[in-house]
Amino acid sequence: MIKVEQLHKSFGENEVLSDLNTSIERGEVVTIIGPSGSGKSTFLRCLNLLEKPTSGHVFVNDTDITNPKVDILKVREQIGMVFQHFHLFPHMTVLDNLTYAPMTVKGMKKDEAVRKAKDLLERVGLSDKTNAYPNSLSGGQKQRVAIARALAMEPELMLFDEPTSALDPEMVKEVLDVIKDLAHSGMTLAVVTHEMGFAKEVADRVVFMDQGKIVEETQPKTFFDQPKTERAQNFLDKVL
Amino acid sequence: MNLDFSQIVPYIPFMLEGVWVTLQFVIISIIFGFILGSLIALVKISDIKGFKFIADAYTSVFRGTPLILQLLLIYYAIPQLTGYDISPFLSAILTFGLNSSAYVSEIIRAGIQAVDKGQREAAEALGIPYRPMMLKIILPQAMKNILPALMNEFITLTKESAIVSVISYLDLMRRAQVVASDIYRNFEPLLFVGVLYYIMVMILTIAGKYVEKRMRASD
Numbered sequence: 035m036i037k038v039e040q041l042h043k044s045f046g047e048n049e050v051l052s053d054l055n056t057s058i059e060r061g062e063v064v065t066i067i068g069p070s071g072s073g074k075s076t077f078l079r080c081l082n083l084l085e086k087p088t089s090g091h092v093f094v095n096d097t098d099i100t101n102p103k104v105d106i107l108k109v110r111e112q113i114g115m116v117f118q119h120f121h122l123f124p125h126m127t128v129l130d131n132l133t134y135a136p137m138t139v140k141g142m143k144k145d146e147a148v149r150k151a152k153d154l155l156e157r158v159g160l161s162d163k164t165n166a167y168p169n170s171l172s173g174g175q176k177q178r179v180a181i182a183r184a185l186a187m188e189p190e191l192m193l194f195d196e197p198t199s200a201l202d203p204e205m206v207k208e209v210l211d212v213i214k215d216l217a218h219s220g221m222t223l224a225v226v227t228h229e230m231g232f233a234k235e236v237a238d239r240v241v242f243m244d245q246g247k248i249v250e251e252t253q254p255k256t257f258f259d260q261p262k263t264e265r266a267q268n269f270l271d272k273v274l
Numbered sequence: 275m276n277l278d279f280s281q282i283v284p285y286i287p288f289m290l291e292g293v294w295v296t297l298q299f300v301i302i303s304i305i306f307g308f309i310l311g312s313l314i315a316l317v318k319i320s321d322i323k324g325f326k327f328i329a330d331a332y333t334s335v336f337r338g339t340p341l342i343l344q345l346l347l348i349y350y351a352i353p354q355l356t357g358y359d360i361s362p363f364l365s366a367i368l369t370f371g372l373n374s375s376a377y378v379s380e381i382i383r384a385g386i387q388a389v390d391k392g393q394r395e396a397a398e399a400l401g402i403p404y405r406p407m408m409l410k411i412i413l414p415q416a417m418k419n420i421l422p423a424l425m426n427e428f429i430t431l432t433k434e435s436a437i438v439s440v441i442s443y444l445d446l447m448r449r450a451q452v453v454a455s456d457i458y459r460n461f462e463p464l465l466f467v468g469v470l471y472y473i474m475v476m477i478l479t480i481a482g483k484y485v486e487k488r489m490r491a492s493d
Contacts, residue, residue: 084395111401121396125414134410135400187400 035060035191035222036081041090043076043246050076052246054090058191058224063217065233065254066226068243069269074226075195077243081224082106082113082193095190111139114184118196120176122168128155128179129164132186139187147186154182158212174205178212185216192216194225230273234258242266282462285453289463292446293470299366299445300435304428306371311378318383329379336376342437345369349441362443370431370438377427385420386412418489425482429475436471446470 036058043051050073058064066074079085080092083099083106092099099109123131132151136142142150155161158178168176177197184192194213198206210232217223217236227233233240233254240257242250244265250257258274261267282289317329336344349365352358360368389412397407439448446467453463 082399084399107398107401107403110399113399115396115399117392117396119392121390121392123393123396123411135397135402138406138410139401139403184400 035095036224037091037093038081039091039093041077041080041092042088043073043080043085044088050246051080051087054248056241056248056251058222060190060222061220063223063236063238064225064241065237065239066224066241066243067228067230067233067269068249072243073246074243078193078195078224078226082110082115084115107139111187112190114187114189114192116177116180116184116192116194116197118199120168120173120180120200122176122180122183124168127165127167128160128171131168131179131183135183136186136188151182151186154185155179157215158182159208172205173201174208177201177205177209181209181212181216191222191224194223194227196226196228198227198229228273230258230270242269244269277461278459279462281457281459282453282466285456285463286466289446289449289453289467289470292444292449292467293474295444295449296432296435296446297474299363299370299438299443300428300432302367303370303374303435304431306367307374307378307431308424310371310375312382314375314379315382315386318379319386333376333379336373337380341369341373341434342440344373345437345441362438362441365441366435366438366443366445370435374427374431378424381423381427382416382420385416385418385423388419389415421489422482422486425478425485429478429482432474432478433471 038054038056041051041054042049054077066078068074076085080087081094083092087100090100094109094113097104097109099106122128123134126134129148129151132154133142133144133147136147136150137144152161152164155164158181160175160178160182163171163175163179168179171179181192181197197213198209201209206229210229213223213225213232214236225232225237235254237254240250240252240254241248242257242261242265249263250261250266252262257266258270261270314329314332317325320326345365348369349360349362352360352365393411393415394407397411402411435445436447438445439451442448444452450463450467454460457463
């Protein structure tokens with residue numbers, strides 16, 4: 035469903051991604067891990083073109099989204115994204131956060147959007163917050179709303195950019211549980227995370243990045259038990 | 275002490291009328307300045323290089339020179355240059371509108387750019403096009419920064435409006451001078467219009483505080 039070819043990204047002189055090649059299959063759960071500054075988030079953001087690659091290609095369902103002729107907004111409709119800092123719309127209620135994009139972008143009827151939104155809020159356990167404003171929610175609740183907001187567009191693929199890094203420790207689980215639930219429902223997920231337990235338990239594949247390169251790419255069991263490279267070994271020694 | 279306020283009593287209706295004259299051109303200038311300023315702000319946050327330079331230069335010139343100079347240039351220089359005999363009223367509106375648009379454009383630009391850039395990314399990631407993103411997501415949040423600053427700009431404009439008296443536009447200030455030369459007394463008419471200016475500014479200030487409080491309510 036996603037295919038990445040010879041992806042490069044530089045900020046000025048600084049090359050943050052160099053020659054990435056990988057792919058994500060439909061229904062697959064891929065976690066991207068690695069030390070800070072390894073380019074994980076930049077890589078993820080290249081997949082919906084929030085970051086413009088310097089060179090290389092990203093194919094989404096065989097469409098090359100790096101082609102300037104492609105309507106990127108149409109592609110983004112199919113790709114949900116969840117950010118580290120939630121980025122809920124603070125001037126809208128939780129319900130409006132969920133219904134705004136489906137109504138504006140997909141032209142969904144209001145009652146249908148509301149019905150879907152309520153289903154999603156129930157799924158993430160926040161039915162009682164329908165009419166609350168984001169600022170009255172805890173971090174964990176905000177992130178669950180953010181996930182529901184992305185799901186409201188009925189995407190084929192969800193990108194998670196360190197979804198639990200800005201949360202208080204006691205709220206990490208409630209968010210991870212929602213993501214796990216998604217993984218089990220067969221949704222395609224790409225998750226940048228520092229939660230090794232989550233990567234081990236849920237991922238079909240682990241992509242280990244360091245210094246802008248994909249260093250290892252394998253099943254979680256293999257990666258965590260017998261990393262092939264010294265860099266991965268060093269990283270695991272530090273975080274486990 | 276040689277004060278006699280009874281002398282200005284016959285002139286009070288004449289001076290009070292100045293409040294309306296002042297408000298009239300201030301309000302028109304504000305609307306003109308706001309519309310032009312919004313357009314300039316949009317250019318400033320866009321990526322169009324040439325236009326952006328012009329917008330920046332425009333702001334820089336109007337903020338970098340005295341208002342009274344701009345007024346005199348428009349009132350005296352336009353007839354000299356074009357032969358068109360511009361009225362004091364039109365000169366006043368033009369000067370204050372153009373000048374205000376430079377300040378307003380900066381207020382709006384800063385307000386928009388102060389909105390967390392994650393908001394824009396979140397909207398983009400959802401596939402929301404530029405126009406609805408600006409109108410429904412970015413601008414409502416930017417208003418929180420913009421409105422209080424805009425009220426300040428209006429207050430400044432109201433006070434500064436007094437300088438149109440130098441081109442003999444019969445505003446509040448000019449009327450005080452006319453009365454002063456009629457009765458050979460300066461203190462009484464000046465004090466009287468001073469109080470009127472103060473009341474106008476206070477009303478705007480209180481309105482501004484109210485707006486600010488309303489804006490903060492959603493936090």
